Amino acid sequence: MSVLVVGSVALDTIKTPLGQCRRVLGGSATYSSVSASFFSPVNLVAVVGADFPKVHINLLQKKGINLEGLEIKKNGKTFSWEGEYSWDFSDPKTIATHLNVFSQFDPKIPKEYKNSEFLFLANIDPQIQAEVLKQINEPKLVVCDTMNYWIESSRSQLVKLLKDIDVFLLNESEARQLSGETVIVKAARAIAKMGPKKIIIKKGEHGSILFSNKSVFSVPAYLLESIFDPTGAGDTFAGGFIGYLAKNKKVNENTIRRAIVYGSIMATFAVEDFSLGRLGNITPDDIKARYEKFKALTCF
Amino acid sequence: MSVLVVGSVALDTIKTPLGQCRRVLGGSATYSSVSASFFSPVNLVAVVGADFPKVHINLLQKKGINLEGLEIKKNGKTFSWEGEYSWDFSDPKTIATHLNVFSQFDPKIPKEYKNSEFLFLANIDPQIQAEVLKQINEPKLVVCDTMNYWIESSRSQLVKLLKDIDVFLLNESEARQLSGETVIVKAARAIAKMGPKKIIIKKGEHGSILFSNKSVFSVPAYLLESIFDPTGAGDTFAGGFIGYLAKNKKVNENTIRRAIVYGSIMATFAVEDFSLGRLGNITPDDIKARYEKFKALTCF
Numbered sequence: 001m002s003v004l005v006v007g008s009v010a011l012d013t014i015k016t017p018l019g020q021c022r023r024v025l026g027g028s029a030t031y032s033s034v035s036a037s038f039f040s041p042v043n044l045v046a047v048v049g050a051d052f053p054k055v056h057i058n059l060l061q062k063k064g065i066n067l068e069g070l071e072i073k074k075n076g077k078t079f080s081w082e083g084e085y086s087w088d089f090s091d092p093k094t095i096a097t098h099l100n101v102f103s104q105f106d107p108k109i110p111k112e113y114k115n116s117e118f119l120f121l122a123n124i125d126p127q128i129q130a131e132v133l134k135q136i137n138e139p140k141l142v143v144c145d146t147m148n149y150w151i152e153s154s155r156s157q158l159v160k161l162l163k164d165i166d167v168f169l170l171n172e173s174e175a176r177q178l179s180g181e182t183v184i185v186k187a188a189r190a191i192a193k194m195g196p197k198k199i200i201i202k203k204g205e206h207g208s209i210l211f212s213n214k215s216v217f218s219v220p221a222y223l224l225e226s227i228f229d230p231t232g233a234g235d236t237f238a239g240g241f242i243g244y245l246a247k248n249k250k251v252n253e254n255t256i257r258r259a260i261v262y263g264s265i266m267a268t269f270a271v272e273d274f275s276l277g278r279l280g281n282i283t284p285d286d287i288k289a290r291y292e293k294f295k296a297l298t299c300f
Numbered sequence: 301m302s303v304l305v306v307g308s309v310a311l312d313t314i315k316t317p318l319g320q321c322r323r324v325l326g327g328s329a330t331y332s333s334v335s336a337s338f339f340s341p342v343n344l345v346a347v348v349g350a351d352f353p354k355v356h357i358n359l360l361q362k363k364g365i366n367l368e369g370l371e372i373k374k375n376g377k378t379f380s381w382e383g384e385y386s387w388d389f390s391d392p393k394t395i396a397t398h399l400n401v402f403s404q405f406d407p408k409i410p411k412e413y414k415n416s417e418f419l420f421l422a423n424i425d426p427q428i429q430a431e432v433l434k435q436i437n438e439p440k441l442v443v444c445d446t447m448n449y450w451i452e453s454s455r456s457q458l459v460k461l462l463k464d465i466d467v468f469l470l471n472e473s474e475a476r477q478l479s480g481e482t483v484i485v486k487a488a489r490a491i492a493k494m495g496p497k498k499i500i501i502k503k504g505e506h507g508s509i510l511f512s513n514k515s516v517f518s519v520p521a522y523l524l525e526s527i528f529d530p531t532g533a534g535d536t537f538a539g540g541f542i543g544y545l546a547k548n549k550k551v552n553e554n555t556i557r558r559a560i561v562y563g564s565i566m567a568t569f570a571v572e573d574f575s576l577g578r579l580g581n582i583t584p585d586d587i588k589a590r591y592e593k594f595k596a597l598t599c600f
Contacts, residue, residue, distance in 0.1 A: 087482070182387070183525065183526060184505075184523075185523055185524070185525050186525070203506070206503070206506040206507070206520075207506070207507070207520055209520075209523070215596065216523060216597055217597060217598070217600070218520035218521075218523060218597050218598060219520060219598070219600070220506075220507055220509075220518035220519060220520050221518075223484075223485055223509070223516060223518060224485070225483065225485050225486070226483060254600075257599075257600035258600055260600070261600055296515065297516055297517060297518050298517070298518060298519070298598065299557075300517070300519070300554075300557035300558055300560070300561055
C-alpha cells in the first residue's frame with residue numbers, strides 16, 4: 001500500500017557542537033518520505049524552487065519516491081531553515097527561516113493520489129494540512145505531525161484539524177504547550193479530547209508513548225553512543241511508523257506498537273549524520289539488525 | 301532466601317508542592333527492607349535513637365522484617381533529614397541533616413547473618429558499606445546504592461568499594477558526576493571499568509537501564525497519573541530488585557530483567573504517598589496487578 005506524504009522539502013543550514021553544514025537536503029516531507037520508502041511506495045507532495053539541486057531529486061528518486069507531486073517553481077527559491085543546537089541536543093534555536101516558495105504553497109493533490117489510504121500530514125501550517133485532508137477521499141489512516149510554532153501561532157486551526165486525525169504525533173514540550181498540563185498522562189488525555197484517536201508522545205532519548213482510549217504503550221529509545229544532528233528525527237520516526245503500517249495494510253494494536261518500534265529505529269539512523277547522510281545510505285539489513293537489537297534491549 | 305539490608309533508618313521532614321509531613325518514617329534501609337519483604341525474608345541492620353517511635357518498629361515487624369540487627373541507642377537521637385521538592389520532583393533541596401546516632405554507626409553484623417547470600421548496601425557512607433561487606437562470608441549477590449553526596453565527599457572510598465560490587469545502582473546525574481561523561485552509555489562504560497559487574501541507571505519517570513558486559517536492558521517507567529513524594533523511590537526500587545532475586549535464588553539475565561521490572565513497580569507505590577503511607581499498605585495482589593499492567597504497557 002502506498003503512503004502519501006505532504007510537507008516541506010527544505011535546504012537546511014545547521015550548526016551543532018559537533019559540526020556544521022550549509023544548505024543540505026532537509027524538510028519534514030523529505031525525512032519522512034525517505035524513511036517510509038524502506039517499507040512501502042511513497043508519493044510525495046511538496047514544493048521547491050529553481051535552486052533545488054538536481055542531486056537531491058536524484059536521491060529521492062533513487063529511493064523510489066514518486067515525485068509527480070513535487071512542484072518546482074521556476075521563479076522561486078526553496079524553503080530554507082537555519083538552526084543551531086546546544087549540547088543538550090533538544091529544541092534547536094532557529095537562526096533564520098526563509099519560507100520562499102513555501103509561503104504560497106497550495107498543494108494540489110494529483111488525481112491518482114486522491115484515493116490514498118495512508119496519509120501523512122508532515123509538519124506544515126495546519127491550515128494547509130486541512131486543505132490537503134479535504135482532497136483525499138476516504139483515507140484509512142491519517143497521521144499528523146506539528147511543532148511548537150503552529151501550536152502558538154495557529155492554535156485554533158490546529159485544534160480544528162485534530163478532530164479528523166487518527167494518529168497525532170508531538171513531543172513532550174509540545175504536548176504540555178498544547179494541553180496546558182505538565183504531567184504527560186494528563187496532557188495526553190486532554191489532547192485526546194480534542195479529537196485524535198491516538199496520540200504518540202515522542203520523548204527523544206527517553207523513548208515514546210502511545211495513548212489511545214483502549215491502551216497505553218511505552219517504549220524506551222534505542223541506545224545510541226552519540227547523536228550527531230537531531231534534525232529530522234521526528235519526521236523520520238513518523239515515516240517509519242506510517243510506512244510500516246502501509247506495508248502491513250492492517251492498523252491494529254499489534255501493528256501500531258511494532259510501527260512505533262520501527263519508527264524509533266529509523267530515527268536513530270537520521271541522527272547519526274547531517275541531512276540524509278546516514279538515513280539515505282542504510283539497507284533493509286541495517287534496519288533488521290537494529291530491530292533485533294531493540295528486541296533484545298527491551299524484552300523481559 | 302533472605303536478604304540482608306544495611307543502611308539508614310530515619311525520621312524525615314518533607315515538603316513537596318502537594319503537601320508536607322514531619323518526622324515520618326524514612327531512610328534508605330527502611331524503604332528497601334519493606335519493599336524486599338514482599339518477596340523474601342529480610343534481615344535489617346541499622347541504628348536508631350531512643351526517640352524512634354514504637355509504631356514504626358511495629359510496622360517493620362508486621363512486614364516480617366527481622367530487627368535483631370536494629371540497634372536502639374538509649375542515649376541518642378534518630379538520624380533525621382529535612383528536604384523540599386520543587387514541581388519537577390527531581391533531586392530535593394536538603395534543608396537539614398542531623399546524623400545523630402548515625403554519626404557513630406559501626407554496624408556489627410549478627411553472627412547468623414554472616415552467611416547472607418543476598419546483600420543490599422543501601423545508601424550510607426561507602427566506608428561503612430565496605431566495613432559491612434568485609435563481615436559477610438561469601439555473598440552470592442552484592443547490590444550497592446549511593447548518592448551525589450558520597451560521590452563528592454568520599455569518592456576514593458566509593459571507587460575502592462565498587463571493585464567488590466555485583467550490581468551498582470545510581471541515577472542519571474550521579475552516573476554523570478561519577479564518570480565525568482554526559483552520554484549515559486559512555487558514563488556506564490566508564491563506571492563498569494571501576495569494577496561493578498552490572499550497573500543500573502535509574503531515570504525516574506523515564507525508566508531505567510541495565511548495563512553489563514554482555515548486554516543492555518532498557519525499560520520505560522510505569523505510568524503514574526501523579527507523584528506525591530518521590531522520597532525513597534530509589535531505595536524501594538532496590539528492595540524490590542534484590543528481594544525478587546533472593547526469592548528466585550537464581551541470578552541470571554532473565555531473572556535480573558524481571559527483578560528490574562519488579563523494582564520499578566515497587567517504586568511506583570512508594571511515590572504515591574508520604575513515607576510508607578502507600579507502600580506499607582499494599583498487598584501481593586496490588587503488585588501482581590501492576591506487573592500485568594506493566595507487561596501490557598511494554599510488549600510489542
